[in-house]
Amino acid sequence: MAVDVTVRANNRVIDGLQKENEGDWEGGFCFIQAADTQYGMIDSYEDNGDGTRWEKERLLTREAIRGANRMIPKPKFFIVCGDLVDAMPGSPVKDEQIRNLKDDLRLLDNSIPLICVCGNHDVGNSPTQESVDRYRESFGDDFFSFWVGGVKFLVVNSQYYEDSSQVPTLKKDQDQWLDQQLESEDWKHLVVFQHIPWFLRTPDEDDEYFNINTDVRLPMLEKFHKAGVRKIFCGHYHRNAGGFYQDLELIVTSAVGCQMGDQKSGFRVVTVNEKDIQHQYYELDQIPVNIKLH
Template identity: 30%
Template sequence: MVQINKYIIISLLIFFISCTERKQIPFSFVQLCDTQLGTGGYDHSLNSFKMAVKQINKLNHDFVVICGDLVNNPNDSSFSDFKEIMKGFKMPCYTAPGNHDVGNIPNDTSLKYYRKTIGKDYYKFKNKGYSFIVTNTQLWKVNVENESKKHDNWFKKTLKDKSVNDNPVVVIGHYPLYLETFEEKEAYYNLPLTKRKEILNLFKQYNVKAYLTGHTHETVINNYENIQLISGSATSKNFDKSPLGFRVWKVRLDTITHYFEPLQSTIIEKNDLENN
């Protein structure tokens, strides 16, 4: 009788622990794309980024991700301006590198400069029951000796890590996998077809719910076998003349949805800047 009671107690404990582990606290975060200081006029892109920070700070979000092309021309001045504005966020901000940040064909010099000036170009973090993986998609777009293989090995190892894929996973990068169709030819705005197939197979296998990118300077929304593939509008300049802005993501357990939030204004008065 005592043994039976012990068995029941242990079973109940396991059940309650399991339920507790699956409980996920709802949260929201922001996807910013292509702040790209210097595009559309330096002062314009600078002010638009400042407005985005100010607007986002008024909202109750957990964190911000910036999907690459932080600046147009990577140098001490532009990266310094970027970091100074980014410091204004009242919540954590995670950045991914874009082709303008590390070069269309990255090399040891450009990668070392980014890592020294901005920080890691690929890494992971968690938030309230979700896993986030930040990638350097330029190492997928082109084969950089040693670096691309190292990045690929890290990405696969990270996805296979049970502590990561036990949670729903969101991958963050700069380059979209494709724009219109899965089988489309490789061009400037997408990844090579072979690499595209490899990545999507990994996404399907390891609980990836969404892949967030930039690069397109317009909103591109695709869905591949229930995996959301979203390239967001820029805060610097949209090539399709659409409003500048950012995407807000709402997360509830296995449900992750998003909506567009336009910038309140892309022209900021001098007094408004001085009050930030």
């Protein structure tokens, strides 16, 4: 049995990363945003296999972890924005993929919290109560907030915006929780993490598989912007992308695992300063050791 090194949210919060102990700004810091470790996808997508091999993803994940461990200063946390493994709920290999992922994540320096976001492969394209419950058993809550150094972070389950037909009550629970979380508080920045991007390039782009439908997208972007959110970090696309809704930046980060574009496997280093938040995607063999905090 793999040791669970992920920081699990319960009751919509992470113990130790709450406003009571992390609500004050104490200076700039960095964190790592990754996405789509997705054990098994290289086999099925690139190698024309059946998704039952994932040694390539294991090697890439371990390389990402080694890069994070070398960084100075230490990242305040390492977050993976969904599709942790490739197997869909009910697959006979899903539990083994999760065990192997957790084994590999154990290599992360234990001073760096490892936080997980759920994706469509984690709870299904059309989530059910059972699939969400199984995810929560493995990784903790699927939507929650946490604080680091005076910055408030929100993690949302984007699958409820994609297809909540089988879980309308869970969708309502997240909506009500989110409205409460977006009420004004004394935070330095307000940041959102999710799996599926609201858009890839522009807020008015056509609906497609890799974004969220316009009729949901535009009201939600306006809600986030009005509340003061200025950065939303996503995955899902297996390529880097992103754009702006007014002065709200949406950032789409390519995969640690299987690539579908011109990038190579990597993750994003995010530096949080008092006035702004900056970010840069690094391929795994280009991860810097010394991180400059402005």
